[in-house]
Amino acid sequence: MLTSRLPDKVEPYKLAARAEHLEGLVSLDGFVRLAEAVGPQSGDCRVWLDFGVDAQGQREIRGRLEADLQLPCRRCQSPMAQQVESEFHLGMVTSDALAAALPSTHEPVLVENEQLNLLEVIEDELILSLPQVVYHDEADCRVSRDQLSSGVEAEHSVAPAASPFEVLKRLKGKS
Numbered sequence: 001m002l003t004s005r006l007p008d009k010v011e012p013y014k015l016a017a018r019a020e021h022l023e024g025l026v027s028l029d030g031f032v033r034l035a036e037a038v039g040p041q042s043g044d045c046r047v048w049l050d051f052g053v054d055a056q057g058q059r060e061i062r063g064r065l066e067a068d069l070q071l072p073c074r075r076c077q078s079p080m081a082q083q084v085e086s087e088f089h090l091g092m093v094t095s096d097a098l099a100a101a102l103p104s105t106h107e108p109v110l111v112e113n114e115q116l117n118l119l120e121v122i123e124d125e126l127i128l129s130l131p132q133v134v135y136h137d138e139a140d141c142r143v144s145r146d147q148l149s150s151g152v153e154a155e156h157s158v159a160p161a162a163s164p165f166e167v168l169k170r171l172k173g174k175s
């Protein structure tokens with residue numbers, strides 16, 4: 001059971017050199033971009049991080065997160081509980097050029113002035129791990145199949161949601 005809070009910022013190269021393990025909770029209500037994507041959230045995201053240096057000398061973070069989110073049902077738009085979890089493998093880089101050179105096994109994270117904003121990293125991973133679409137079971141949904149105008153299958157009558165990747169790109173473009 002995790003009880004401690006994850007620090008907002010860390011010095012990732014030092015942590016990698018010492019092969020440190022960090023774990024803790026992050027408040028979901030502080031994630032503005034997540035809220036823009038799927039509505040306001042409460043509670044905590046549970047995070048486990050292992051810092052290290054791989055055989056090629058790449059400083060890396062192997063991580064895992066879990067969160068209980070309230071995601072809007074694509075049919076009726078009211079929130080439904082959904083557990084999201086993700087495992088990720090990050091390579092630390094200090095520039096975009098180095099990010100491009102990173103092997104495809106690692107996802108780049110930018111380290112500036114020896115600092116890494118952990119909250120941003122966790123929020124990015126959380127957005128990437130969102131399911132494409134969620135639906136209530138028909139019995140629980142406020143919009144029943146009968147209420148849908150066309151005779152088409154309910155799942156096909158709703159416009160497809162933007163993928164989490166597109167959402168993330170769009171949100172990142174804004175800042």
Ligand SMILES: [Zn+2]
Nearest residue numbers: 073076136141
């Ligand atoms: Zn619904």
